[in-house]
Amino acid sequence: MVALSYQGVGAVNRVGRFLLVSQLKRGSQSTTYKGYDPETQQFVIVKIATDELVSSEDAAQKIAREAEIYAANRHENIVAIVDFGNEGFHPYLVLEYIEGATLRQLVATRHGFPVSIVLACLADILQGLAKLHGSGLIHRDIKPENLILSSKGIVKICDFDLASGQIATAENTAGLTGSAGYMAPEVIYGKSISPRSDIFSLGVLTYELLTASRPFQAATPTAEIQAIVNREPLPANRLNKETPDALLVFISRCLEKDPRQRLQDAGQALTLLRDCFSFPPENERRQLLSRWLNNPDAC
Structure with a gap:
């Protein structure tokens, strides 16, 4: 240098x-x-x-x-x-370089997002993730740290696993790891992963955006991994009473322990959300997220 x-x-x-x-x-x-x-x-x-x-x-x-x-x-x-x-x-x-904040920074300070903000974020995340899944790629580390909300009101996916130098593909999926609280059961067991593994992480993320806590949160990473494998989470509406039933169903389908029962990829997850909710036009969604980033009380 x-x-x-x-x-x-x-x-x-x-x-x-x-x-x-x-x-x-x-x-x-x-x-x-x-x-x-x-x-x-x-x-x-x-x-x-x-x-x-x-x-x-x-x-x-x-x-x-x-x-x-x-x-x-x-x-x-x-x-x-x-x-x-x-x-x-x-x-x-x-x-x-993105002017804005990671979703981790926002979760730490906002203590649970409004449902309208969660849906707007999910629409962006799923559109980006659908691009990766459509290319045969698996991000394998979807979590708030790796998602940035820009000042323009756009959520962007980042950090494509520099540590191992590659995103997983269908031909390269065994023995990979992720972040403990967001890992799908098949990842924990060291089995082959798929876009459905990203969907599990997305379910954890959705729950966390709504409630400011992870569905299997525990005192240690080991205890959290054991909870992912062995127990069902408390429904999100017990922690955020504004959570609609359709979003509870979405989270449940993302967090199925058997990947065969899970939503299959980001495209299917996005279709389900669009079938259940009326999304505003993209420019209105951008304005909503930008306003909320700068002034959470305005939304």
Whole structure:
């Protein structure tokens, strides 16, 4: 990385043409920065493989695979790729920067979303997820941290598993893991996964957006995994009395322990929601989400 300064963003390092403004997150596999692209004069997200990943894995191939998936699945509800490359043997991936907040940040501060907001978020999430499922891909880590509500009122899916460098496909599904509270039973048992595994995670997410708690929440990740396998959740309307019956049915069909009984993919889940609820036109949905992001009391 080359150190320099740039008007308007202060002292930074550079990766390729991109200026690194501030570090956002560091993990064992990658470090994430807020960056700046002088060519477009736009902020970006830059993910750089760590020494640990470079020394132990074919990091360049993994980053290239993830970049290929982003590029092949351009969609309004999926974070867009800007570039990828290598800098000093460290592969990097550059993504669009989204002004807004993750759903995790909003769950932590809003203590349960209004039903209208939950439905608007689900419509966006399912449209993006349907794009992936239609391409034969499985995200396998659908959770609030990996979903961003932009200031324009658009929910976008991000974080396509940089840790393992690939999204699961129908040919590559055994032995994968996810985030403990969102893992489908078949994932816990180490069986092959499918789009239905993402649907289970979506059911957990829907419950959490409504109630600010996960359906199988427990004191430890191990206890939560055991609950996913062994017990049924408390109905969401016991925690959020505004939850309509149709949304209870939707959650129940997502959280079926047997994947054969679950909604089959994002396309089927979106069809079910549209059959049960009247969604406003897209521009009105954008306005609703944008207003709520900036002023939750306005919705």
